[in-house]
Amino acid sequence: MNELIPTTLTADDIKQKARSLGADLVGIADGAIMDQYPPDPDNPRGPSDITEIDGGRVIVLAKRISFATSRLPAWNDQHKFYGDELLISALEELALDLVFWLEDNGVPGLLVPYHHVDPTKFLKGKDTQTTHPLSATHAAVEAGLGTLGLNHQLITPEYGPRVILGIVMTSADIAPDQKMEKTLCLGPECGRCLKACPADAVQHWDRDWKSCDTYRSPFGFEFVADYLTGVMTETDQKKQIGMLRSMESSELFQAMLRGSGIITGCRRCADVCPVGDDYEELLKKWVDEIAEETPEKIARLAEMVDAELPKSYQNQKRWIGDLG
Ligand code: SF4
Numbered sequence: 001m002n003e004l005i006p007t008t009l010t011a012d013d014i015k016q017k018a019r020s021l022g023a024d025l026v027g028i029a030d031g032a033i034m035d036q037y038p039p040d041p042d043n044p045r046g047p048s049d050i051t052e053i054d055g056g057r058v059i060v061l062a063k064r065i066s067f068a069t070s071r072l073p074a075w076n077d078q079h080k081f082y083g084d085e086l087l088i089s090a091l092e093e094l095a096l097d098l099v100f101w102l103e104d105n106g107v108p109g110l111l112v113p114y115h116h117v118d119p120t121k122f123l124k125g126k127d128t129q130t131t132h133p134l135s136a137t138h139a140a141v142e143a144g145l146g147t148l149g150l151n152h153q154l155i156t157p158e159y160g161p162r163v164i165l166g167i168v169m170t171s172a173d174i175a176p177d178q179k180m181e182k183t184l185c186l187g188p189e190c191g192r193c194l195k196a197c198p199a200d201a202v203q204h205w206d207r208d209w210k211s212c213d214t215y216r217s218p219f220g221f222e223f224v225a226d227y228l229t230g231v232m233t234e235t236d237q238k239k240q241i242g243m244l245r246s247m248e249s250s251e252l253f254q255a256m257l258r259g260s261g262i263i264t265g266c267r268r269c270a271d272v273c274p275v276g277d278d279y280e281e282l283l284k285k286w287v288d289e290i291a292e293e294t295p296e297k298i299a300r301l302a303e304m305v306d307a308e309l310p311k312s313y314q315n316q317k318r319w320i321g322d323l324g
């Protein structure tokens, strides 16, 4: 069982340290509460599933993404991919520095990887949603950083959904934060995430994760496995060599070199979300118009406004918050 270790460090000390290392937002969740409320009861992933010793507190770190990359309108612009990839590396270093600082102060710290690929989840015909060892977005809600939106993206008051998250677990006996009760999302009346989604994956308080994955991780494990299978089973050697020298191969080479397009990818829904202190001044003018908007999408949103709240809302109500 996760037992808390007495420490002279306070939650404020830890938050101050994380900010001095470069975090823009920091919150602390109660690991026991996260164990009690797994986001997906069919695939429960709580702190105790990672460690039974040091998951009593979950420190959630966030760095804002560059607003200039949000102004780039193409979902698959390599500058976005690279920018986000570098940000993930920066967050990992920040988290590692925090781990060693905690341990220098006598309490353990365990870094939880941002991304984890379980190849068994990528078998054709099965659920291909990329699952993380611990849902960082749900942890962020439990740590009081924000609430989930119409498509279950994390929204923060400061930067809307435009943050990348990192997690450090610890058994330091520090006070956890409280989660927000009222939703920050403006609901289907806004629906800008749905209008902008190139995969049309945004649903009524839900997301078609399988469709989304092909955009948010365009050169991820499934793409690599499929592509290499195609190369290996091609019987025409000329065609096979052509496949090795193709654009797809080049994209894969770059993705493996820098990770971009594997862990990072589409985030159009985050770029256009009007919530966040950064939106009006730094983004609105550049992202107001949504090229992906269609009459069908607008009609679907209008139906959602009048419809009853779906089961997907009830299942995630704890993290979406009260619609008031
Ligand atoms: S990440 Fe891209 S594909 Fe996925 S829901 Fe957002 S806009 Fe749609």
Ligand code: SF4
Pocket: 149, 150, 151, 153, 155, 184, 185, 186, 187, 188, 190, 191, 192, 193, 194, 269, 272, 273, 274, 275
């Ligand atoms: S774009 Fe609008 S509907 Fe979508 S998450 Fe943001 S506030 Fe909610």
